[in-house]
Amino acid sequence: MNDKKYSVVIAGGGSTFTPGFVLDLIKSQDKFPMRELKFYDNDAERQKKIGEAVKIIMKERAPQIKFSYTTDPREAFTDVDFVMGSIRVGKYHMRSLDEKIPLKYGVNGQETTGPGGMAYGLRSIPAILQIIDWMQEYSPNAWMINYSNTIAIVAEACRRLRPGAKVINICDMPIDDMDRMAAICGLNSWHDIDFNYYGLNHFGWWKEVRNKKTGEDLMPKLKEYVREHGYWVGGDYDKDTEPSWEATFKKVADEYKLEPETLPNNYMQYYYFPQYEVANADPNHTRTDEILEHRQKIVFGECERIVEAGTAKDNIWDISGLHSEYIVDIIHAIAFNTHEKFLANCANDGAIANMDPDSIVEVPALFGADGIQPMATGMAGRFQRGLMMEQQTCEKLVVDAYVEHSYNKMLQAFALNKTIPDASVAKKILDDMIPVNAPYWPELK
Numbered sequence: 001m002n003d004k005k006y007s008v009v010i011a012g013g014g015s016t017f018t019p020g021f022v023l024d025l026i027k028s029q030d031k032f033p034m035r036e037l038k039f040y041d042n043d044a045e046r047q048k049k050i051g052e053a054v055k056i057i058m059k060e061r062a063p064q065i066k067f068s069y070t071t072d073p074r075e076a077f078t079d080v081d082f083v084m085g086s087i088r089v090g091k092y093h094m095r096s097l098d099e100k101i102p103l104k105y106g107v108n109g110q111e112t113t114g115p116g117g118m119a120y121g122l123r124s125i126p127a128i129l130q131i132i133d134w135m136q137e138y139s140p141n142a143w144m145i146n147y148s149n150t151i152a153i154v155a156e157a158c159r160r161l162r163p164g165a166k167v168i169n170i171c172d173m174p175i176d177d178m179d180r181m182a183a184i185c186g187l188n189s190w191h192d193i194d195f196n197y198y199g200l201n202h203f204g205w206w207k208e209v210r211n212k213k214t215g216e217d218l219m220p221k222l223k224e225y226v227r228e229h230g231y232w233v234g235g236d237y238d239k240d241t242e243p244s245w246e247a248t249f250k251k252v253a254d255e256y257k258l259e260p261e262t263l264p265n266n267y268m269q270y271y272y273f274p275q276y277e278v279a280n281a282d283p284n285h286t287r288t289d290e291i292l293e294h295r296q297k298i299v300f301g302e303c304e305r306i307v308e309a310g311t312a313k314d315n316i317w318d319i320s321g322l323h324s325e326y327i328v329d330i331i332h333a334i335a336f337n338t339h340e341k342f343l344a345n346c347a348n349d350g351a352i353a354n355m356d357p358d359s360i361v362e363v364p365a366l367f368g369a370d371g372i373q374p375m376a377t378g379m380a381g382r383f384q385r386g387l388m389m390e391q392q393t394c395e396k397l398v399v400d401a402y403v404e405h406s407y408n409k410m411l412q413a414f415a416l417n418k419t420i421p422d423a424s425v426a427k428k429i430l431d432d433m434i435p436v437n438a439p440y441w442p443e444l445k
């Protein structure tokens, strides 16, 4: 066992997930010992609010780890082993527009799916590429674990524009769904499950779910439950789950009935039932508004309380979330070359036998010091392959639009998408999105 101590920088230090992630890093010092933690953000004021609270947390709980936060890339990315990508380009202001502009035209607005997800993906490309370039310049041996969305589009841009860069694009949704599957089957957590899963990001299916210890096939039990309740578990398990998430997990029951050979990622709701989404949306109060009223308020309120009190005793993050535990597991696997199995968004290269090699897919992979080794998942079903071919073509067209500064390629990405019924509607949405995205998108001609 090496006695190395690691240096981590969180790009997007002002993220609402940062404090929870920091608490999990502190709790994991036995398995992932650290010497330094840094934050980087391009919004000094937002980052300072979290940075000042984390300063107190680190002093009280991990004084052995050097902590700082900065807006200077050289300072941030020098002498680091891991870069955690947690940025939201355009912040919640732009997410709100991603959600509200499509609804003006009777199309669902959502963070990472449909026109909102493609707009967000196009914003994220230059920012993530810049962070990769800084990492390669200042810490050439570092790994970037990126979870800044829209992952599918960011991953395609990484594949095409930074081939060979040490970046792994991840998502915690399948883990959350599998944690629920474990609860449904009376198991402790997703760690007790073995699985075969394939798809794109926020667009996938389970072919197999087994009890990791006994090998028992859990699919029959899960299908019987999911048919009625989706992934909603209720009771203590769901006591803190927000209403919009409750509706999402319950909706999986309808998604499952459409294709009952597999179990769906909950995000399929946006592609199977776009009319349901629009009918149940409030164009004046979307998911972003819920977050500003809830998660953002709680996180920044708690940071303020800690700074005023001068201590982080009994803070809200002591019950950490799945989101950060998963990421700590992943950086531990890479640092200690454990070759544990997680999920990655990567070039297909045969992982899904009947998808193109250069498709970006989300599949199980072994994570180690050499990065990821995607696992073979077999053939996609006819239904799933049809859906994936359309969706991944949209994602590739967005990267084409970025590379070529092409209005038409972006319009084609919108017009092809399952969530947009008509090319004339696609054009209206795109034309409304262009001016508000001017600070982030390339000029599309």
Ligand SMILES: NC(=O)c1ccc[n+]([C@@H]2O[C@H](COP(=O)([O-])OP(=O)(O)OC[C@H]3O[C@@H](n4cnc5c(N)ncnc54)[C@H](O)[C@@H]3O)[C@@H](O)[C@H]2O)c1
Pocket (backbone or CB within 6 Å): 011, 012, 013, 014, 015, 016, 017, 018, 040, 041, 042, 043, 046, 047, 085, 086, 087, 088, 089, 090, 091, 092, 127, 146, 147, 148, 149, 150, 151, 170, 171, 172, 173, 323
């Ligand atoms: N991959 C997943 O499954 C998963 C899960 C949860 C969240 N996320 C993603 O994680 C990110 C953070 O989520 P959040 O809700 O905490 O975000 P947030 O809006 O609370 O914070 C994002 C931070 O990024 C900063 N930022 C924006 N552009 C930047 C740039 N170019 N350089 C440096 N910093 C920049 C902002 O100033 C802000 O402080 C989002 O992209 C979100 O979609 C992904």
Ligand SMILES: O=P(O)(O)OC[C@H]1O[C@H](O[C@H]2[C@H](O)[C@@H](O)[C@@H](O)O[C@@H]2CO)[C@H](O)[C@@H](O)[C@@H]1O
Pocket (backbone or CB within 6 Å): 111, 112, 149, 171, 172, 173, 174, 176, 287, 291, 321, 322, 323
């Ligand atoms: O609407 P949000 O910002 O609350 O969530 C959007 C994100 O949803 C997924 O991440 C969930 C995660 O699956 C769950 O376990 C928990 O950690 O909360 C996360 C954020 O709510 C999805 O995977 C992300 O890509 C989305 O950004």
Ligand SMILES: [Mn+2]
Pocket (backbone or CB within 6 Å): 151, 170, 171, 172, 173, 202
């Ligand atoms: Mn995700």
